Amino acid sequence: xxxxxxxxxxxxxxxxxxxxxxxxxxxxxxxxxxxxxxxxxxxxxxxxxxxxxxxxxxxxxxxxxxxxxxxxxxxxxxxxxxxxxxxxxxxxxxxxxxxxxxxxxxxxxxxxxxxxxxxxxxxxxxxxxxxxxxxxxxxxx
Numbered sequence: 712x713x714x715x716x717x718x719x720x721x722x723x724x725x726x727x728x729x730x731x732x733x734x735x736x737x738x739x740x741x742x743x744x745x746x747x748x749x750x751x752x753x754x755x756x757x758x759x760x761x762x763x764x765x766x767x768x769x770x771x772x773x774x775x776x777x778x779x780x781x782x783x784x785x786x787x788x789x790x791x792x793x794x795x796x797x798x799x800x801x802x803x804x805x806x807x808x809x810x811x812x813x814x815x816x817x818x819x820x821x822x823x824x825x826x827x828x829x830x831x832x833x834x835x836x837x838x839x840x841x842x843x844x845x846x847x848x849x850x851x852x
Contacts, residue, residue, distance in 0.1 A: 735790040738843045741798055745850035746782040746821050751804035753777055753784040758797045761833040765799035765824060766810075772796070776803075797836035798825040798848060823848040 741755055756771040763770020775786040779802070801810040802821035811819040827849055828835035838846065 735792045737791040737793060737840050739788040739791055739796070739840055740843075740845040741786050741788070741800070741825075742845065742847045743784045743786075743800055743823060743850075744782070744847065745823075745852075746779055746784070746802050747850075748802075748804070749779045749782060751779065751802060751806055751820075753779055753786075753800055754803050754808070755784075755786045755798060755800040757788050758799070758833065759794055764797055764833040764836070765831055768809075791840055793841045794839075795837045796825075796840055797833050797838070798846070799823075799836075800848065802850075821850040823850050827851075 739757070741757075743753060743755070746753070753776065754768075755775045755777070756765070756768055757773040757775075758764040758770065759772040760770075768774065773788050773791075775788065777784050777786050800823050801818070803809070804820050805811070810822060813819050824831065825836045825838060825846060825848055838844075
């Protein structure tokens with residue numbers, strides 16, 4: 712009887728841990744650095760697939776906006792399911808809700824991508840979240 716009780720308790724604990732990971736008990740902290748000023752706001756887009764990454768904010772899984780202090784910012788994404796994610800952020804100096812570009816398409820506002828990759832693809836920027844996690848992203852220079 713004790714063995715059956717231990718087995719059932721073990722299964723219950725395993726199922727509880729698995730259910731928590733799937734339903735979103737993970738927290739992701741994103742620390743941004745290298746911003747050129749404290750003006751405006753920072754928009755941080757969290758993607759959980761390639762669709763729309765990085766330039767289609769409507770396709771982002773979650774979005775957070777925050778102020779800038781000491782040319783840096785931090786945001787938290789709560790209740791994330793376990794999975795692969797990528798982050799894109801931009802420093803929205805004029806608070807118009809979009810990344811401004813010049814006439815030849817170069818960004819006029821600071822931006823950055825998780826893993827600080829050379830390219831802009833989801834595969835280069837993705838990372839695994841399966842517990843509470845903290846990442847740092849620098850402005851693309």
